[in-house]
Ligand code: MF3
């Protein structure tokens with residue numbers, strides 16, 4: 001018997017009108033007193049070379065960077081409403097980062113021109129903030145990374161703009177749950193592939209696609225280092241987790257086919273079929289008995305809780 005391909009339960013249409021590139025504002029500057037990552041001038045982070053396990057001192061600094069990233073993300077998310085441009089979100093993130101004594105990690109990372117990624121509707125990730133106003137019914141992922149005291153904190157949420165259709169709301173809610181299920185697998189001696197397995201299983205149950213081209217990553221003194229965290233099951237990823245590892249989990253789920261294309265700007269990744277996609281991200285620490293989310297507010301609040309539709 002021919003194995004029938006699992007039918008997608010969603011009949012969500014292509015997101016219209018398509019997101020189009022807007023105009024970029026001038027490059028924002030960072031005061032000279034602020035500590036910069038090594039790539040800030042050249043754009044080149046060089047080869048990743050840090051250990052996948054953090055020292056106690058690095059962990060303490062990553063807690064502060066993570067909390068700062070969460071606070072900035074909340075500020076940015078609260079600014080979202082119809083009519084607000086993604087460039088306005090960038091300005092806000094840039095200022096909120098500097099006020100905290102940090103450097104916006106995306107700025108000039110491999111030449112990236114802005115201080116945050118804003119990915120609207122069918123944009124999977126790495127959307128560049130521009131003159132496009134958010135529109136009632138959009139969904140937008142805001143992905144904040146701060147470099148503070150020598151370490152990075154990286155976190156994102158997808159926010160609903162005004163009145164959003166049911167398919168998109170479901171996509172956003174299930175993507176967040178998929179991330180949480182991935183996080184729940186994290187503890188010492190668990191294989192890395194348990195994360196992607198849990199995420200993929202949840203996506204499949206809900207008829208959603210999992211983007212394969214972009215993955216989670218080791219993070220610490222470097223923005224992207226060592227560990228590669230797939231959001232689907234790969235039995236070859238049999239590395240066992242060890243207390244002190246820090247990495248992100250940041251699944252991108254789709255209403256349709258997860259295949260992607262790149263805009264001419266060489267950054268903006270979109271779904272090939274034009275249907276919508278959502279993403280959530282935390283920076284995580286493997287602890288002795290499980291996992292700690294580093295990208296939470298100082299009182300422990302998870303930013304996504306403040307934006308749940
Ligand atoms: N924050 C993104 C991530 O989760 C990376 C953005 S790189 C940039 O890994 F250059 F696009 F900003």
Ligand code: CO
Nearest residue numbers: 154248250281
């Ligand atoms: Co990341």
Ligand code: CO
Nearest residue numbers: 143154155281
């Ligand atoms: Co990120």
